Amino acid sequence: MSETTPCLNCGACCATFRVSFYWGETDSAQEGGVPSHLTEQISPHLSCMQGTNQPEPRCVSLMGSVGGAVRCNIYEQRSSACREFPYHGEGGQESPHCQRARARHGLPPLPNPEHPDLVPVVAA
Ligand code: SF4
Ligand code: SF4
Structure with a gap:
């Protein structure tokens, strides 16, 4: 890390x-x-x-x-x-599993690695 x-x-x-x-x-x-x-x-x-x-x-x-x-x-x-x-955004790649884990614990989604200004919507 x-x-x-x-x-x-x-x-x-x-x-x-x-x-x-x-x-x-x-x-x-x-x-x-x-x-x-x-x-x-x-x-x-x-x-x-x-x-x-x-x-x-x-x-x-x-x-x-x-x-x-x-x-x-x-x-x-x-x-x-x-x-x-991988964490979401590592190496510019998306990581749905990372996002899903964060959502499960009520943590905000990480930004889209290609468009950091856009916050993705992730289903819990
Ligand atoms: S799952 Fe356990 S062993 Fe693996 S990184 Fe997390 S704390 Fe460490
Ligand atoms: S769920 Fe959290 S600790 Fe695990 S890879 Fe994603 S940001 Fe890192």
């Missing part, structure tokens, strides 16, 4: 989706991987972050309140699912 990312005052995606990834990303399989004790095995090949496999997800590693100052407690060891999740 850069210092201009909206993520530092959001965290909505960490409390919206099941954050799953190949189990081989955990430190059971590779040194420096996602800490296994913070994960849950959900299939023979998939793990997820604890707290995200439930109707009201919230990753166990999310520190702070959604919409306020937040941080990931395992930022350097986070999974590919976390690393590859």
Whole structure:
């Protein structure tokens, strides 16, 4: 994340989706991987972050309140699912999943990356 990312005052995606990834990303399989004790095995090949496999997800590693100052407690060891999740506007690209997560938590939509003066309408 850069210092201009909206993520530092959001965290909505960490409390919206099941954050799953190949189990081989955990430190059971590779040194420096996602800490296994913070994960849950959900299939023979998939793990997820604890707290995200439930109707009201919230990753166990999310520190702070959604919409306020937040941080990931395992930022350097986070999974590919976390690393590859783009915020809306990152690289000039739209991210409907980001917008949907923000809407779920009552946060305002981020501007259209191609037309920053236009605020999109997002269904909750
Ligand atoms: S929902 Fe979007 S803005 Fe919020 S933390 Fe996730 S990627 Fe960043
Ligand atoms: S590991 Fe970090 S970035 Fe990934 S969902 Fe949890 S708090 Fe968010």
